[in-house]
Every structure is written in C-alpha cells, then in structure tokens.
Amino acid sequence: MKPNMQIQLCGLKLTNPVIAASGTFGYGVEFEEIVNFKKIGGLVTKGISREPMAGNQSPRLIETAAGMINAIGLQNVGVEKFISDKLPPLRHYPSCAVIVNVFGYAIDDYLAVIDRLNDAKGIAAYELNASCPNTKHGGIAFGSDPEMLFDLVSRAKSRATRPLIVKLSPNVTSIATMAATAQRAGADAISLVNTFLSLSIDTETRRPRLWNITGGLSGPAIKPIAVRMVWEASKAITIPIIGLGGIVTPEDAVEFLLAGATAVQIGTASYADPRATERIAVGLEHWCARHHVANVADLTGALDLTQPGSS
C-alpha cells in the first residue's frame, strides 16, 4: 500500500513533509535542474532583507567534525530584486510550497520586507528568522529574549497576509519558553533549530578560522540536540513544529517527526548531496511503506517513552 505522505501545516497542504532549509538551497531557482520540485514538500529561500546585503568577508564557511560552521552574514539581493528576478520561475512549481525566509536588524526592517512580499504572488508562507541581532538593543538576538521575540512576532503577525512560521534560535536556556512565547504572539508554526553559536581556532596561527570570529554550527553534529529541543517545544505548544538540524537520512527525519515535528527541513546535507531533500522525501515514503505507516502524519509525536531495556 502506498502511504499517504500529504500533511497539513498551518493551512498549507504539502505533498510531503520534507522541505529544503533556508540558506542551503539558494533562492530555490538554482536547484530547478537538480531537484525534482514535484517530489519535495516545499523550499525555504535564503534570508531576504529590506536592502541588498553583501555578507561577511571570507573565510565564512568551514568544515568541522560532523558538520560545518558558517558566518555568511545573510548575503542576499534584497526584497525588490527577489520579487522581480528570483520569485517568478518558482511559480512553475505550484505543488512545491515556496516559503520566504525574512530577517532584519530592527522590527521595522522585518515589517518592510513582509509588507513588500504581501503584494507578490506565488508565496505560501513566511519564515521569520528570529536569530538576528537587534541592533537597537545592543545586538541581542530577537530569539533569545522572550519580550523581544513577543514584540517581533506579534507585530509581524499583524502585517503578514500569509501564515507566519517563526524560526527559533537554539541559543537559549529554555526552548519551551521561547516556543510558548512565539505561539502566544500569534505564530502559526515554529521551525527549530537554527545554527548553534560556535568558535573554531587555527592552532598554528592562534586565530579564529572565520573572518567573523564566531559562526553557526550545523550538520549531523547538532542532530541529537535539535531532536531534544523539538521534543521539549512540542510539550509546550499546540501549533505545528518544523524540525531540522543535521538530517541526512530518512531515519533522521523520522526521529524529528516522532519527537513532535509535523514537517522537517534539510539544510547542510544539500552541500554534500544537492539532491538530499528529494532523496530524503522519497526515502521517507519507502520507510513508511516498509513500516506499514499508512499516514506519515501519524508519526508526529508518536515517540514511545518506554525506556529501553524495560518490558
């Protein structure tokens, strides 16, 4: 029997729960010759800002054990050019949900991007990157302070004409508190996790390996932490969760679903295998068939807490 891979996510009907993650899939259009967009649930564009941004100087991406650290600095063409040049080709793939990742360094910056995107066709939802530093408040990330997060999300929600997914920062003490805050402020869903703040040092030069000094750790190294955070968040909220962090195989995706995610995103894996999102989406369907799971949605939160070893 063919499993039903469709899922509902804050009013969106997705072909399957596997989505390409922000910053690792370009603007989407770069992958149209590589990935069969009919086989993936959706894609998240790289972060889009009010004005174009050049990003940080090199080196801005390094490999680590089981992952990588990036400090790209959110380079992008800005919202105007995104709408005129990058978005139109994506309208050829109506079954693939196009989610636009939005960021800013002040709430007004986020709102300006949302206002502009509201007028554009072919967007399924917005994903708000809450890991950005609030330059008006000493550079503390919006997503690491409950009050700032509440302010950002509630104001963004009042402007967005599409579902609002809030991407939380994992660099917090209590992810449950931040997830509950996002829900209270009106988020339609949350995605977690973004990258973990990290530092890598070249012992020969005694200097940081990245121009920006610190960067964000992603890839398989972070997966067990991300799964734990999805599980903790799922107990604190009722809105859907998109889980991500280090997913490389279909089984990795299943872990996130069992922990409470409704959908998953594939990030760093696309660097080693540009077709990873499609491969995992197809593999997840096979996994469901092999395990007699008729509806992929039934996996969400189906974690059995019976401890290993007990009968």
Ligand SMILES: Cc1cc2nc3c(=O)[nH]c(=O)nc-3n(C[C@H](O)[C@H](O)[C@H](O)COP(=O)(O)O)c2cc1C
């Ligand atoms: C090079 C790179 C660029 C990224 N850019 C963004 C971005 O623009 N906005 C965002 O919300 N997350 C961004 N991320 C974070 C990823 O979307 C994802 O949350 C993180 O890498 C963890 O998932 P993974 O281990 O599957 O990569 C970026 C990650 C990488 C590696």
